[in-house]
Amino acid sequence: MTLTAKSSGPAASGGVPAQPKSRFPRSVFFIVGTEACERFSFYGMRSILTLYIIHELMKNLSASGPEGLRAAEDYATVIGHIFTMGVYFMPLLGAWIADKFWGRYWTIVAMSLFYVVGNATLALTVGSQVGLIVGLSLIAFGSGGIKPCVSSFMGEQFSKDQSNFIARAFGMFYWAINFGSFFAFLLIPVIKDSVGYAWAFGIPGITMGLATLVFVAGTAGYKRNLGEWISEPAGTVAKRVCSSSVLYGALPAWFFCALIMLAKPQMLGPVGEWVGTMGAFGKTMFVAGTGVAAFFAVLVLFAIAAFLPKFLISLAKEKYPDGGVPADSLSCEKSSGVPAQEVSMTLGERFRAIRGILLLFAVIPVFWALFDQMATTWVILGGQMTATNLLGYPINTETMQNINPIFVMSLIPILSFVIYPALNRTRFFKTTPLRRMTVGMVLAAFSFVICGWLQTSVDASLATGTPTMSVWWMALPYFVLTIGEVLFSATGLEFAFSQAPASMRSTITSLWNLTTTVGNFLVVLVVALTVNYTAADRFYFFAALMFAVAVVFGVFSTCYKYKNE
Secondary structure (H helix, E strand, O other): OHHHHHOOOOOOOOOOOOOOOOOOOOHHHHHHHHHHHHHHHHHHHHHHHHHHHHHHHOHHHHOOOHHHHHHHHHHHHHHHHHHHHHHHHOHHHHHHHHHHHHHHHHHHHHHHHHHHHHHHHHHHOOOOHHHHHHHHHHHHHHHHHHHHHHHHHHHOOOOHHHHHHHHHHHHHHHHHHHHHHHHHHHHHHHHHHHHOHHHHHHHHHHHHHHHHHHHHHOHHHOOOOOOHHHOOOOOOHHHHHHHHHHHHHHHHHHHHHHHHHOOOHHHOOHHHHHHHOOHHHHHHHHHHHHHHHHHHHHHHHHHHHHHHHHHHHHHHHHHOOOOOOOHHHHOOOHHHOOOHHHHOOOHHHHHHHOHHHHHHHOOHHHHHHHHHHHHOHHHHHHHOOEOEEEOOEEEOOOHHHHHHHHHHHHHHHHHHHHHHHHHHOOOOOOOOHHHHHHHHHHHHHHHHHHHHHHHHHHHHHHHHOOOOOEHHHHHHHHHHHHHHHHHHHHHHHHHHHHHOOHHHHHHHHHHHHHHHHHHHHHHHHHHHHOOOOOHHHHHHHHHHHHHHHHHHHHHHHHHOOOOOO
């Protein structure tokens, strides 16, 4: 009979029933949509922030003459980098709240509300310094708070039989980031020129509200508990690091950043004022000395990273002379996905396992110090150039920032599918992660040499009253630095995760975010120490520092042995 025929097969004959084919989780699409809207909100606000501070918030100071304009530009640079410091420090707080109290879902929802209120504050208090600080503090609190939760929450939507879809999901996630930033840089500066700053800040707030609604709309399909197959052992280093960092670092740092941003522009750089009295030779020696000091500081960090594991191992042996390990490091279920030998590692042994990553993290902040200036000093440089248009669309220093996501989306497939395979077929230059990162650092330094040359040319034009260079010239350093970004940033995160023990990958993510905070603090420090230097001098200083660090890192990369070796 027909019904009997439908029942035939392995199940009917006593075999194992056929398993249903796994599908891509639909809930991921809500999370990806949330990320696209959130990135539009963040980069939309960030695209106009620097010139807003110079020409709107500090318009009386910037109009008072060259010295006043320079003070306003330095103040805008400091505000921008302190804000970025807060954004990348707050993930410690977000991770701690999610793990200890609310879980990732409610942490994302709650922090998103702070984010929306921060944007609304900026929109409703245009021209107010206090409004700027309150708004940016709330945005940093919200953006940083959800940063460690969104991608992890997306990963939790996959069951073990859906693990083959994870790479596709994170590809979509990265694409959504660039999609959101592309349209932010494309639209928000034009809206600002058309209807003013209130709407230009308000629309990112509306978009962030939309991001929250999109996320909540997917609630019914979310898996809210961490799957056993990817859970971490209780009492891991990650949890201890996050807890102590939040209690002693994240919250005080957040308030400290807000207080600094309330300072007046004229209060920046008392040491820099003293440096300015040294004369040309003294200033040159100061910059050279600062560069040498920074170079040796990197060497010290390398030494600490090299010898700290050995010291920690010796401490572990003293505390556990029988070779045992702390009890909480053993509390891992068989289904956690963490190899047993990694779970039983002492703290010292874990640090020895990530020695190469610690060395890597010693140089990452210098790269971020250069990279994040695309939103500050590069915008100021482009603002001194001649704006133009393309098919009626305005091309100025704010809309020029859109060229970065365009280059990123274009370069990744070219490098991944053409350049890397071609080089790997040669005998002389295999594209190992550390080699790619070294080249990325050199390119970042070279992009700042280009900016120094452009700044010198612009200054000469302004001094003689002749027309300045076209803002299209900024495409050259953007292109060079974007190649460096793809080589360094994406490769660095890949290297850190591939070389770290599985049980320490959350710790590595937290430390990776902290390197951005340190890099932005370096920019604030340099601005404070060089208030009487030209902008070109600063570009050349950062280029020299990056070149020096690249040399040290390049030597290290030739000696490093990868974990799979």
